[in-house]
Every structure is written in structure tokens, then in C-alpha cells.
Amino acid sequence: MTYAFTQDVPIDATFYKRITDGLGEEPPKGLIIHIAIERPEGGLRYIDVWESEEDSDRFAEERLHPVVHPLLGEVFGDQLPPEPERLSLRVIHTWRG
Numbered sequence: 334m335t336y337a338f339t340q341d342v343p344i345d346a347t348f349y350k351r352i353t354d355g356l357g358e359e360p361p362k363g364l365i366i367h368i369a370i371e372r373p374e375g376g377l378r379y380i381d382v383w384e385s386e387e388d389s390d391r392f393a394e395e396r397l398h399p400v401v402h403p404l405l406g407e408v409f410g411d412q413l414p415p416e417p418e419r420l421s422l423r424v425i426h427t428w429r430g
Contacts, residue, residue, distance in 0.1 A: 336389055339422065
């Protein structure tokens with residue numbers, strides 16, 4: 334079942350670039366689309382659509398967290414902040430080009 338969410342993160346585009354550099358060019362299995370936008374009040378908003386929630390969770394555990402946690406450690410040391418809340422979205426249709 335298609336899974337989608339938004340997530341607001343307190344980082345800027347420069348920090349985000351460090352994350353994407355660490356992830357590499359290979360798109361994750363099951364990802365339909367990932368959009369990162371700058372929020373007017375600061376930080377970024379992610380909008381993700383995945384083939385399944387399991388694909389999203391697998392990517393987070395196997396690829397994303399191993400890249401993000403060391404970068405956050407540079408800022409916060411051993412006291413990493415909690416992961417920002419994901420707001421699940423009810424998908425009624427996807428149309429791929």
C-alpha cells in the first residue's frame with residue numbers, strides 16, 4: 334500500500350546537501366518521490382511518497398540514519414535530538430510520468 338508523509342526538519346539547505354552527498358545517487362528501493370522544500374519560517378519540509386511504509390522504514394534504518402546520525406553528532410554530540418514527527422498522509426492516487 335502506498336505510504337506518504339510530510340516531515341518538518343530544523344536544518345538548512347547546506348546541511349541537507351551534506352545528507353544527500355552521504356546518501357549517494359542511487360535512489361532507495363520503493364521510493365516514488367522525495368521533495369525537500371524550504372519553509373518560510375525556517376527549516377525544511379520533506380514530502381515523501383513510497384511504495385510501502387516498510388520500504389520507507391528500511392531506507393531510514395539502513396541508509397538514512399547511518400548518514401544523518403554522525404552529522405547530527407557534530408552539532409549535538411552524544412545527545413541526538415528526537416527524530417522530527419512524521420505526519421502520515423492518506424494517498425488516494427499517484428500518477429507517474
